[in-house]
Amino acid sequence: MLDNLPRGTICIEDIEMGMTRYLRKQVTDKDIEMFAEVSTDHNPVHLDDEYAQDTIFEGRIAHGMLTAGLISAVIGEQLPGHGTIYMGQNLKFLAPVRPGDMVYAEVKVIDIEISKRRVKLDCHCSVDGKKVVIGEATVMAPSRKFD
Template sequence: MLDNLPRGTIPIEDIEIGMSRSLRKEITDADIEMFAEVSTDRNPVHLDEDYARDTIFEGRIAHGMLTAGLVSAVIGEQLPGHGTVYMGQTLKFLGPVRPGDVVTAEVRVVDIDVAKRRVTLDCHCEVDGKKVLVGEAKVLAPSRKFD
């Protein structure tokens, strides 16, 4: 039963081509510092303004994988949602995300294999209407058959 699935979950039986979900999040200094702590990626372009000012970015930027993590959040919480298993993800970084930027992460269903419970999602992140990340995710979606 759909009622038994965690809130926010869309089972494979209800997923349709073109469905999309998104989230918006402001990237804070604390987010960048926590990501550096968890990932152990302490590249000074993320943490040291003086250092970062002399790079091609001319200032601090968020970790690319922090931005990509917002795509994961949409997939794991909304589409398909709880119980989804990542099978693969491609990413292309098109621009920097800076502390204070508001990122919109969106995923859209582009292919479905109901028999195998596989869903392909077009993914992107934008800041001020400009794409900063694009990619494609392949996931194994939850099913009502496995309640």
């Protein structure tokens, strides 16, 4: 029964072309530090102001995969949501995200294969209206038939 599914779940039977979901999150110094710990990526461009000033970015930037992780959050929490299985993702990083930036992450349904429970999603992240990450994800959506 639909009412008993975890909050945020949209089953394959209810997904429609063009359906869109998003989130907004401000990337903080603490986010960057925690991501460095979890990922073990301690590249100083993310953590050391002095080092980062001498790079092409002229200052610290967030890990690209931290930003891309916001796409995963939209997919796992909203569209399709809880019970979704990630099958693939391609990404292109267009611009850096800096500490303090407000990131808007959005996914949009661009293809549905109901018989295989497959959903293709156009994905992007932007800061101040400028796209910083673009890509497509393929996921397996939950189904009421497999409750």
